[in-house]
Amino acid sequence: MHIVVCVCQVPDPQAPAGSFYVDEAAMEPRWSPAAQPLLSTFDLHAVEAAACLKEAHGATVTALTVAGPEAEPGLRRALAAGCDQAVRVAPPAGAGHDRLAIAHSLAAAIRTLPPADLVLCGRIAAGWDMGHVPAMLAEVLGFPYASPVTAIEARDDGASVELRRLTVDGYEVVHADLPLVAAVSNEINEPRYPTMRSVLDAQRATITVADGAVAADATAARLTALRPRDLSAECELIDGETAEDRGMALAAVMHERGFV
Amino acid sequence: MPGILVVAEAAEGAVTPASFELIGAARKLSGEGAGPVAAFIAGSEAQAKELIAVGADSAYTSDAATQADILLPAVQAAVAQSGADIVLIAQSSLGRDLGPMLAFANNTGVAMDSTELKIEAGRLRATRSAYGGNARAEHTWKSPLQVVTVKAKSFDAPEADASRSGAVTAIAEKGESKITVLGTEKAVSTGIRIEDAAVVVSGGRGLGDESAFKALEELAGTLKVAAVGASRAACDLGWYPPSQQVGLTGKTVSPNLYIAIAISGASQHMAGMAGSKNIVSINKDADSNMVRVSKFAIIDDYKKVLPALIEEIKKLG
Numbered sequence: 001m002h003i004v005v006c007v008c009q010v011p012d013p014q015a016p017a018g019s020f021y022v023d024e025a026a027m028e029p030r031w032s033p034a035a036q037p038l039l040s041t042f043d044l045h046a047v048e049a050a051a052c053l054k055e056a057h058g059a060t061v062t063a064l065t066v067a068g069p070e071a072e073p074g075l076r077r078a079l080a081a082g083c084d085q086a087v088r089v090a091p092p093a094g095a096g097h098d099r100l101a102i103a104h105s106l107a108a109a110i111r112t113l114p115p116a117d118l119v120l121c122g123r124i125a126a127g128w129d130m131g132h133v134p135a136m137l138a139e140v141l142g143f144p145y146a147s148p149v150t151a152i153e154a155r156d157d158g159a160s161v162e163l164r165r166l167t168v169d170g171y172e173v174v175h176a177d178l179p180l181v182a183a184v185s186n187e188i189n190e191p192r193y194p195t196m197r198s199v200l201d202a203q204r205a206t207i208t209v210a211d212g213a214v215a216a217d218a219t220a221a222r223l224t225a226l227r228p229r230d231l232s233a234e235c236e237l238i239d240g241e242t243a244e245d246r247g248m249a250l251a252a253v254m255h256e257r258g259f260v
Numbered sequence: 261m262p263g264i265l266v267v268a269e270a271a272e273g274a275v276t277p278a279s280f281e282l283i284g285a286a287r288k289l290s291g292e293g294a295g296p297v298a299a300f301i302a303g304s305e306a307q308a309k310e311l312i313a314v315g316a317d318s319a320y321t322s323d324a325a326t327q328a329d330i331l332l333p334a335v336q337a338a339v340a341q342s343g344a345d346i347v348l349i350a351q352s353s354l355g356r357d358l359g360p361m362l363a364f365a366n367n368t369g370v371a372m373d374s375t376e377l378k379i380e381a382g383r384l385r386a387t388r389s390a391y392g393g394n395a396r397a398e399h400t401w402k403s404p405l406q407v408v409t410v411k412a413k414s415f416d417a418p419e420a421d422a423s424r425s426g427a428v429t430a431i432a433e434k435g436e437s438k439i440t441v442l443g444t445e446k447a448v449s450t451g452i453r454i455e456d457a458a459v460v461v462s463g464g465r466g467l468g469d470e471s472a473f474k475a476l477e478e479l480a481g482t483l484k485v486a487a488v489g490a491s492r493a494a495c496d497l498g499w500y501p502p503s504q505q506v507g508l509t510g511k512t513v514s515p516n517l518y519i520a521i522a523i524s525g526a527s528q529h530m531a532g533m534a535g536s537k538n539i540v541s542i543n544k545d546a547d548s549n550m551v552r553v554s555k556f557a558i559i560d561d562y563k564k565v566l567p568a569l570i571e572e573i574k575k576l577g
Binding site for chain 1: 271328329352353356357359360361363364365367368369370371372373385388390391392393394395396397398399400401402437438439440441442443445446447459483492493508509516517524525527528530531538540542546547549551552553554555556557558559560561564565566567568569570571572573575576577
């Protein structure tokens with residue numbers, strides 16, 4: 001079985017909010033060293049899911065990203081966590097935030113690899129939170145699609161899988177033939193900490209840089225503006241002589257506003 | 261003639277509240293010059309008429325199963341028949357799949373989880389929150405069809421007016437699914453679901469220890485329809501069940517009132533609650549992100565504030 005895990009890097013979601021700001025002219029988020037980019041939360045779970053399938057059934061796992069060289073630490077993290085090889089495709093010129101172009105580029109890269117049986121993605125890129133690239137990727141590839149997935153069991157025939165998919169009020173169990181695109185949610189597993197040995201091996205591994213990004217389609221949706229949070233509404237500090245007074249004053253304000 | 265198509269949904273025989281909110285959003289856009297409002301529902305004629313009563317000018321029904329790949333050809337047909345150039349879909353289990361699929365089928369893009377919509381020079385502009393609410397991204401389209409999914413509770417549902425009328429057309433097209441649903445299971449939940457609570461009281465690592473959640477539960481108990489949540493940090497420390505985690509890797513809530521106690525407001529947490537209507541925080545740090553986004557805040561040790569707050573709410577209640 002060949003599993004491709006599509007990954008991306010995001011600023012650390014646990015970093016203090018103050019370490020993040022918006023560059024309105026460039027329409028790009030920026031962050032200070034306190035929020036160093038990490039492999040996106042859900043992608044870590046996708047890598048772990050691939051590693052578990054590899055252990056249980058035997059598989060080759062390829063980590064794939066469409067990004068600049070700054071994304072290589074994320075690929076090395078994926079290698080340390082169980083991926084066998086890593087491929088980086090330079091993003092298409094002018095793609096900006098055109099995620100349809102990213103989906104096309106991922107699909108083009110996947111087609112250059114040995115045939116993929118299973119393509120795993122995180123359910124959303126933590127931070128950007130759109131979550132539509134996996135579905136678009138499935139459409140480009142013509143593969144079935146399932147999301148948000150919280151369990152994957154490979155069937156003995158090697159040609160199909162059984163998945164658990166979250167619904168509004170529980171989950172459904174679905175059966176799908178391979179090849180398939182599955183976007184995984186964090187409930188699926190607890191990503192392992194890579195061993196020192198695997199981290200060192202990953203540092204030495206060669207990351208394949210592939211050409212062939214698909215140019216952005218200028219007719220698709222585009223990001224028109226990226227603005228910082230609207231902080232025009234000032235926070236009203238509730239004051240008082242003592243902490244108790246403040247607590248009582250807050251109760252009064254909440255009551256007066258009809259909050260409670 | 262351009263127009264708007266709302267993809268409505270039914271759950272357990274009833275049109276979902278989010279569907280009516282989409283009609284509210286569509287009526288607003290229609291008022292800004294986006295054309296008439298058509299509604300699509302995989303449901304009954306009676307449900308189609310409910311959608312007309314709240315503001316749709318016409319409706320399409322389909323008996324296709326509510327799975328994105330099965331429904332897609334039916335929605336495509338409704339887009340073609342209505343002539344709509346804007347499609348509004350709820351950010352639901354279905355919408356998360358259908359939005360990107362519909363966009364792909366039309367070689368266009370989709371703005372997911374949008375919270376604000378407006379018409380500018382005849383075209384749609386959709387705004388959504390990113391990086392835990394630290395950034396607001398605005399999207400426009402160059403391609404003819406503009407597809408958005410809309411976050412729940414972003415728009416008000418219009419009042420129903422039974423005198424409204426419009427044509428209801430049945431659509432026969434449907435697709436085949438490449439996946440087979442073998443079974444479903446409902447999650448067992450006790451008490452009020454945190455996603456449904458009008459008030460959420462949440463605690464973070466700043467609480468200092470597990471026992472503090474008892475006080476948060478007491479506060480929630482004095483507020484009707486309140487649920488208790490926790491930040492990822494607090495859940496990772498084992499202080500509160502992961503089922504109550506609010507944030508990127510937890511639940512997304514948008515209550516009328518969100519009380520954040522000792523939560524600094526990293527984007528991990530904000531991603532799950534930035535849509536709250538009113539945020540009140542109790543925090544020692546006046547510069548914390550959570551305080552900055554709050555309507556009201558107390559800068560103090562929550563241990564000293566909470567007992568008085570709870571007592572006073574009981575008195576006033």
